[in-house]
Amino acid sequence: MADHYQNNVYHQGGGDSYGTYGEGGGPDGYGYQADYPPQEEDAASDVTEGHDDEDQMYEGEYQGIPHPDEVKAAQRAAREKSREGGSAASELEELSEQYEDIMQDCGHGKFQWMLFMVLGLALMADGVECYVVAFALPSAEKDLCLSNAEKGMLGLVVFLSMMVGAFLWGGLADKTGRRRCLILALGINCIFAFLSSFAGSYGFFLFFRLLSGIGIGGTVPIVYSYFSEFLQMDKRGEHLSWLCMFWMFGGIYASFTAWGVIPRYGWGFSMGTELQFHSWRVFVIIAALPAVTSLVGLTFMPESPRFLLEHAKHDEAWMILKQVHDTNWRAKGKPEKVFTVTHIKAPKMAEDELIEIQSGTGTPVQRWAVRSLTLCKLVLRNMASLLSAELRFATLFMATIWFCMAFSYYGLSVWFPDMIKHLQYEEYETKVKTFHRERVVDVRFDFPLKNQIHKEGEYKRDTFIGIEMKSVRFEDSLFDNCTFEDIRSTNTVFENCTILSTVFYNTDLWEEKFIDCRMENTTFEHNKHGCHLDSVEENDVLIYLVSFLGSLAVLPGNIISALFVEKIGRVRIIGGSMLISAGCSFFLFLSFSQSAIIALQCMFCAVSAAAWNGIEVVTVELYPTSKRATAFGVLNALCKLAAILGSSIFASFVGITKAIPILLSFAALVCGGLVALKLPDTRQKILQ
Numbered sequence: 001m002a003d004h005y006q007n008n009v010y011h012q013g014g015g016d017s018y019g020t021y022g023e024g025g026g027p028d029g030y031g032y033q034a035d036y037p038p039q040e041e042d043a044a045s046d047v048t049e050g051h052d053d054e055d056q057m058y059e060g061e062y063q064g065i066p067h068p069d070e071v072k073a074a075q076r077a078a079r080e081k082s083r084e085g086g087s088a089a090s091e092l093e094e095l096s097e098q099y100e101d102i103m104q105d106c107g108h109g110k111f112q113w114m115l116f117m118v119l120g121l122a123l124m125a126d127g128v129e130c131y132v133v134a135f136a137l138p139s140a141e142k143d144l145c146l147s148n149a150e151k152g153m154l155g156l157v158v159f160l161s162m163m164v165g166a167f168l169w170g171g172l173a174d175k176t177g178r179r180r181c182l183i184l185a186l187g188i189n190c191i192f193a194f195l196s197s198f199a200g201s202y203g204f205f206l207f208f209r210l211l212s213g214i215g216i217g218g219t220v221p222i223v224y225s226y227f228s229e230f231l232q233m234d235k236r237g238e239h240l241s242w243l244c245m246f247w248m249f250g251g252i253y254a255s256f257t258a259w260g261v262i263p264r265y266g267w268g269f270s271m272g273t274e275l276q277f278h279s280w281r282v283f284v285i286i287a288a289l290p291a292v293t294s295l296v297g298l299t300f301m302p303e304s305p306r307f308l309l310e311h312a313k314h315d316e317a318w319m320i321l322k323q324v325h326d327t328n329w330r331a332k333g334k335p336e337k338v339f340t341v342t343h344i345k346a347p348k349m350a351e352d353e354l355i356e357i358q359s360g361t362g363t364p365v366q367r368w369a370v371r372s373l374t375l376c377k378l379v380l381r382n383m384a385s386l387l388s389a390e391l392r393f394a395t396l397f398m399a400t401i402w403f404c405m406a407f408s409y410y411g412l413s414v415w416f417p418d419m420i421k422h423l424q425y426e427e428y429e430t431k432v433k434t435f436h437r438e439r440v441v442d443v444r445f446d447f448p449l450k451n452q453i454h455k456e457g458e459y460k461r462d463t464f465i466g467i468e469m470k471s472v473r474f475e476d477s478l479f480d481n482c483t484f485e486d487i488r489s490t491n492t493v494f495e496n497c498t499i500l501s502t503v504f505y506n507t508d509l510w511e512e513k514f515i516d517c518r519m520e521n522t523t524f525e526h527n528k529h530g531c532h533l534d535s536v537e538e539n540d541v542l543i544y545l546v547s548f549l550g551s552l553a554v555l556p557g558n559i560i561s562a563l564f565v566e567k568i569g570r571v572r573i574i575g576g577s578m579l580i581s582a583g584c585s586f587f588l589f590l591s592f593s594q595s596a597i598i599a600l601q602c603m604f605c606a607v608s609a610a611a612w613n614g615i616e617v618v619t620v621e622l623y624p625t626s627k628r629a630t631a632f633g634v635l636n637a638l639c640k641l642a643a644i645l646g647s648s649i650f651a652s653f654v655g656i657t658k659a660i661p662i663l664l665s666f667a668a669l670v671c672g673g674l675v676a677l678k679l680p681d682t683r684q685k686i687l688q
Contacts, residue, residue, distance in 0.1 A: 092624070092688070093688075094345050095309060095310075095344070095345045096686050096687065096688050097686060098344060098345055099306060099309065099344070099687070100232065100233055100686045100687065102321055102341055102344070103230070103231065103232040104232045105325065105339075105340075105341075106232075106321060106324045106325040106328055106339075107325075107328045107329065107332070108231070108232060108235050108239075108328070109327070109328030109329075109331050109332055110327050110328055110330075110331035111230070111323070111324045111327040111328050112230055112231065112235075112239070112324075112328075114297075114301075115226075115227060115230060115301055116227070116239065116242070116243060117297070118294055118297035118298055118300075118301055119223045119226060119227050119243065119294070120243055120245075120246035120249075121246065121290045121291075121293050121294035121297065122182065122186060122219045122223050122290075122291065122294040122298075123219060123220065123223050123243065123244075123246040123247050123250070124246040124247065124249050124250040124253065124290040124294075125186070125189065125216055125219060125250065125288075125290040125291035125294060126162075126216050126217075126219045126220055126247065126250065127246070127247040127248070127249070127250020127251050127253075127254070127551075128250040128251075128253060128254045128287050128288075128290060128291075129158065129162065129189075129212070129213060129216045129250075129287075130158065130162075130250075130251075130254075131250075131251060131254035131255065131258070131287075131547060132158075132193075132254065132283075132284060132287045133154055133155060133158050133209060134155065134547075135254060135255075135258035135262065135280075135283065135543075135544070135547075136258075136262070136280040136283060136284055137151060137154065137155070138262075138543075139262055139278060139279070139280035140154075140205070140280055143278055143280065144199075144201065144202045144205060145202070146202055150202055150206075153206065154202075154205075154206060154209070155647075156644060156648075157206060157209060157210050157213065158209065158213055159213075159410075159640045159641075159643045159644045159647070160210075160213070160640070160644065161209070161210045161211070161212070161213025161214045161217060162213045162214075162216065162217035162640050163217065163637045163640035163641055163644075164213075164214050164217060164637070165185065165213060165214040165215060165216065165217020165218045166217045166218060166220065166221055166632075166633045166634075166636035166637040166639075166640060167217075167633055167634060167637040168214070168217075168218065168633075169181050169182075169184075169185050169217065169218025169221065169222060169629075169633060170218065170221035170222070170629045170630050170631075170632055170633015170634065170636065170637075171379035171380075171382060171383060171629075171630045171633055171634075172218075172375075172379060173218070173221065173222045173225065173226075173629035173630075173633070174307075174379075174382055174625075174626055174627060174628065174629045174630045175375060175378055175379055175382070176375070177303050177304075177307055178222050178225060178226040178229075178303065178304045178307055178629065179226070179298060179301060179302070179303045179304070180303070181218060181222055181629075182218065182219065182222045182223070182226065182298060183295065183298050183299070184215075185215045185216065185217075185218035185219060185222065186215065186216070186219065186291050186294055186295040186298070187215070187295060188211060188212070188214065188215030189212050189213075189215030189216040189288070189291050190215075190288055190291050190292050190295060192208045192209070192211040192212040192215065193208075193209075193212045193284065193285075193287070193288040193291070194285060194288060195208045196208035196209050196212060196284060197281040197282075197284040197285045198281070216291065217636075217637075217640070218633070220632070220636050221629050221632035221633035221636050222629055223243070224240060224243070224616055224619070224620050224632060225304075225620065225628045225629040225632055226304055227239075227240065227243060228240060228620045228621075228628075228687060229304040229305070229306040229307065229625065229687065230304070230324065233684065233685070233686060233687070234566070236617070236620075236621070236687070237565040237566050237570060237617050237683065238562050238563075238565060238566055240613075240616065240617045240620065241558065241561050241562035241565050241613040241617060242558075242562050244558055244561075244562075244609070244612065244613045244616060245554075245555070245558045245562075247554075248551050248552075248554040248555060248558060248609070250290065250551075251547065251548075251550070251551030251554070252548060252551045252552060253287075253290065254287060254547070255544050255545075255547040255548035255551060256544075256548060257283060257286050257287065258283055258544050259544035259545075259548070261279050261280075261282055261283040261286060262279050262280050262283050263279075302320040302323065303316070303320065305317035305318075305320040305321050305324075306625050306687070307625065308320070309344060309345075310625050310626055314343070314344060317344060318341065318343075318344060321339070321341065321344075322339040322341075325337075325339040326339065379630070382626070382627055382630045383630055383634060385627060386623075386627060386630065386631055386634060391623070391627070391631075394622045394623070394679075395631065397675055397676075397678060397679060398615075398618070398619060398622065398631075398635055398679075399635060399638055400671070400672060400675045401574065401578075401615060401672045401675055401676050401679075402615065402619075402635045402636075402638055402639045402642070403638055403639070403641075403642045403668075403672075404578075404642075404668040404669060404671050404672030404675075405578065405608070405611060405612065405615060405639075405642075405668075405669070405672050406638075406639040406640070406642035406643050406646065407642040407643075407645060407646040407664075407665075407668045408581070408585065408646065408664075408665040408668045408669050408672075409608050409612075409643075409646075410642070410643035410646045410647050411643075411645075411646025411647055411649065411650035411661065411664070411665060412585065412601075412604060412646075412650065412661070412665055413550070413647070414646075414647040414650055414651050415650040415651065415653075415654065415661050416546065416550070416597055416598075416601040417543060417546050417547070418650075418651055418654040419591075419597055419654055419658075420546060420594050420597055420598070421543075422654050422655045423593070423594050423597075424594070428451060428471075431451060432451050432452065432453060432471075433451065433452045433453070434452075434453045434455065435452065435453070435454045435455070435457065436455045436456065437455070437456045437457065437458075438454065438457045438458070439457070439458045440457070440458070440459050440460075440462055441459075441460045441461060441462070442460070442461045442462065443462050443463075444462070444463045444465065445462065445463065445464045445465070445467060446465055446466060446467060447467065448467055448468045448469070448470070449467065449468075449469045449470070449472045450468075450469075450470045450471060450472070451470070451471045451472075452471070452472050452473070453472075453473045453475070454472070454473070454474045454475065454477055455475045455476060455477070456475070456476045456477060457474065457477040457478070458477070458478045458480075459477065459478065459479050459480070459482055460478075460480045460481060460482070461480070461481050461482065462479075462482045462483075463482070463483045463485070464482070464483065464484045464485070464487060465483070465485045465486060466485065466486040466487075467486075467487060467488075468487075468488045468489070468490075469487060469488070469489040469490070469492045470489070470490045470491065470492070471490065471491045471492070472489070472491075472492045473492070473493055473495065474493070474494045474495070474497055475495050475496060475497070476495075476496045476497065477494075477497045477498075478497070478498045478500070479497065479498070479499045479500065479502050480500045480501065480502070481500065481501045481502065482499075482502045482503075483502070483503050483505070484502070484503070484504045484505070484507050484509065485503075485505045485506060485507070486505075486506050486507070487504075487506075487507035487508065487509060488508060489507070489508055489509060489513070492509070492513060493513050493514075493515055494509075494513060494514045494515065494517050495515040495516060495517070496515070496516050496517065497514070497517045497518075498517070498518045499514075499517060499518070499519045499520075499522050500519075500520050500521060500522070501520070501521045501522070502519075502521075502522045502523075503522075503523050503525065504522070504523070504524045504525070504527065505525045505526060506525070506526045506527070506528065507524075507527060507528065508527075508528040509527075510527065546598060546601065549598060549601070549602055550601050550602060550605045551605070552602075553601070553602035553603070553605040553606045554605050554606060554608075554609040555606075555609075556606045556609075557577070557605070557606040557607060557608065557609030557610040557613070558609050558610075558613065560610055561573055561577075561609065561610040561613040561614060562613070565613065565614065565617060566683060569681050569683055570614045570617050570618045570621075570679075570681070570682060570683065571614075571618070571676060571677060571679045571680075571681055572677075573610055573611070573613070573614040574611050574614035574615055574618065574673070574676040574679070575673045575674070575676040575677040576673075577607050577608065577610040577611035577614065577673075578611045578669045578670075578672050578673030578676060579669070579670065579673040579674075580607045581604055581607045581608050581611060581669050582665075582666050582669035582670045582673065584600060584603050584604045584607060585604060585662055585665040585666050585669065586662065586666050587600055588600055588658060588661075588662045589658065589659075589662060591658075614676075615676075617682075618679060618682055619631065619632050619635060620632070620687075621682035621685055621687065622679075622680075622682060623688075624688040625687070625688065649661070649664065650664075650665075
């Protein structure tokens with residue numbers, strides 16, 4: 001075997017060695033050999049006896065369709081001719097071309113599909129994270145006694161933490177490895193998501209969700225960079241688009257499990273006297289399962305060989321590429337195919353070498369501090385290089401597209417359910433019943449009181465036992481010698497009331513619900529301390545249904561973009577989809593009912609999915625390997641910043657006007673779509 005390797009290395013002037021594979025040879029150091037080791041003459045007749053698979057007529061030859069191997073050989077020849085006609089290629093350009101040829105020889109098969117599933121689950125976890133707090137909040141806000149300001153901060157911290165995570169992990173992945181960073185990011189997410197389900201106070205819940213979001217924020221930039229480096233050029237756009245479907249699966253999974261778990265309060269249990277482990281906490285744990293599954297799968301996956309080659313780790317990269325090659329061809333029933341590459345160009349990146357310190361120098365903390373500081377400097381330098389002369393315009397164009405798309409998409413994603421809630425509230429208010437100056441004496445109230453206003457009433461010796469009071473308001477009323485027992489209330493207040501000789505036993509009516517009231521001889525016994533969940537009706541199934549339909553509507557956009565991304569190009573898909581989405585948002589002026597808003601939401605999500613797929617594919621292809629995850633992380637962080645601005649601005653106009661959110665969304669999408677049409681076509685571009 002050693003002799004076989006030695007005979008398959010073409011030595012170029014200067015001492016650099018390049019791997020040889022395929023057939024033929026070339027003056028540039030890219031020689032090729034047959035797929036099999038050289039045979040002795042005596043053995044040749046045994047091997048070639050009968051009909052070889054390679055000698056058989058392949059289907060399509062009679063129709064004049066070129067054999068796939070001929071297509072690959074023609075592509076290689078074209079690249080060699082391009083090198084001969086142009087200036088001398090740099091080491092990185094030579095590595096890019098050689099790596100593309102190796103990936104074509106490895107083929108697309110079982111290995112890529114296994115990695116597809118593992119990374120898809122990580123992307124699914126990112127999609128789930130965007131919904132967890134929103135679905136758990138209606139219950140958590142009562143369980144944790146959250147004010148409106150605290151609820152707003154909790155919703156904001158999700159995107160804020162994911163923004164920090166994308167920025168942090170994207171930069172680290174280009175310096176320390178895709179697989180390593182993804183494992184750390186998912187591990188952090190799983191640990192703190194689990195801890196957040198046991199948080200007994202708002203502060204701890206906010207802190208744990210913050211750290212959980214920082215972890216999961218690194219998945220998107222790493223997943224796309226990682227997977228793209230195992231794909232050959234003609235498969236890249238299609239399979240990256242199929243990978244995008246897992247984000248949709250995340251939304252569907254979150255909506256379905258929230259609907260199945262959260263309204264079922266009976267699933268909860270008590271942990272001591274302080275912590276009530278209600279069903280929303282169970283949902284938080286279940287929502288972390290995709291991240292846990294992906295984390296387990298990643299332990300069986302290798303590091304990106306392209307990353308290893310960029311960092312001059314030739315032997316490790318060679319072993320991984322051989323693993324990919326053998327796994328794919330064995331699964332295809334051709335275990336005899338031999339991985340013939342013996343040496344791959346691995347340029348040394350001297351400026352990126354970390355400072356090595358002798359083990360006896362300083363304390364362990366000092367050595368760790370020096371290494372960490374050096375790593376931070378390298379990451380920041382890599383980020384600054386995104387605005388270098390050769391990448392400046394690509395970065396500015398992509399930043400504009402990411403920001404415009406995210407501002408509109410996430411803004412409307414918040415606006416749609418909020419508008420539906422507003423329409424429900426308006427409809428509910430039209431049915432309010434008003435009672436004026438009623439006089440009730442010696443009456444037992446054992447039926448629910450809902451959506452009522454009682455003004456200047458007089459209640460003497462009345463009993464309110466075991467009932468629910470929802471959206472009830474007592475104004476300027478008198479309660480004399482009454483009893484309230486086992487009461488559950490929602491949005492219920494007593495204002496300017498006089499309460500005499502009245503007993504409140506085992507109720508959740510505390511001081512905040514009595515506004516400017518006068519009390520004499522009134523007692524509160526066994527009052528429910530803290531905050532308590534409202535009834536099942538508070539968790540409107542329509543909230544989950546709207547999110548479920550919006551996520552499901554992404555499916556057609558994903559399928560169309562995956563099937564046509566190679567045929568019509570990424571640029572046309574992005575530009576066309578964003579302009580069509582702008583048209584969909586403009587039709588929101590015609591939405592005056594819940595069903596109309598849901599229909600337009602589904603249409604908008606379906607078209608937007610195609611734009612997102614194209615944006616993510618182009619982002620991968622525009623940047624070189626040494627900056628790919630960094631660029632994706634920076635752009636994804638900008639996306640989360642746009643999401644914060646969009647959701648905050650759009651939500652503030654709910655119930656005030658529809659015009660401003662619609663016009664802002666329309667303008668952002670048109671701007672982003674026009675800029676996208678200026679991007680270069682990257683379909684036939686080798687991954688740099």
